[in-house]
Amino acid sequence: MSSLTNRASRLQAGDRSSSLFWRFALLIWGLQWILSSAFGQLELFGAPAWLVPASFWAAMLATAFCLLPLRKNRFSLPLRSTAQGWRMWVLLLLLLFAALLPFIIPGIYLAEFYRTTALAAFYLMLGEPASSKAGKLGLWLILLMAATLVFYLGFAPFLLGVLGGCSLIACAVIIL
Numbered sequence: 001m002s003s004l005t006n007r008a009s010r011l012q013a014g015d016r017s018s019s020l021f022w023r024f025a026l027l028i029w030g031l032q033w034i035l036s037s038a039f040g041q042l043e044l045f046g047a048p049a050w051l052v053p054a055s056f057w058a059a060m061l062a063t064a065f066c067l068l069p070l071r072k073n074r075f076s077l078p079l080r081s082t083a084q085g086w087r088m089w090v091l092l093l094l095l096l097f098a099a100l101l102p103f104i105i106p107g108i109y110l111a112e113f114y115r116t117t118a119l120a121a122f123y124l125m126l127g128e129p130a131s132s133k134a135g136k137l138g139l140w141l142i143l144l145m146a147a148t149l150v151f152y153l154g155f156a157p158f159l160l161g162v163l164g165g166c167s168l169i170a171c172a173v174i175i176l
Helices: 004-010 011-042 052-070 084-106 110-125 133-151 155-172
Strands: none
Touching: 011 052, 011 133, 011 155, 110 133, 110 155, 133 155
């Protein structure tokens, strides 16, 4: 109980809106990963090919929509010190890399592995690997990729996309 009150007392009005933005962004992009994987599988059964890019652009619009209320509060990234500042920029670049990778690299298998690797690196940078929840999510994704490479390569695009999206949703629920 005391950790919740300490956390609530540390959050100020700007930090609450920033935290809410990150929660919604993680939820939106987690849902986009799940839908993208599902639409990719449905393409094999005759679904239109434009559904995957449409889910990407819908997630971009939803993220932009979440940013609109923060313009009034002069939204800024929580960069408190230079040591944390570079770390936050690296994390943002990893997120951008993970989101754009399937559109840059052709190949149904490689894109999901690279995207999931970038997401695991994001989780490992977010927290200590063995002690934090984000680190445990990163280790789980690495183990999931290893098992998929060895046993389930044919299911890699669907499996890694859906479970990567679920990990983003879990990150939004658990960590923030």
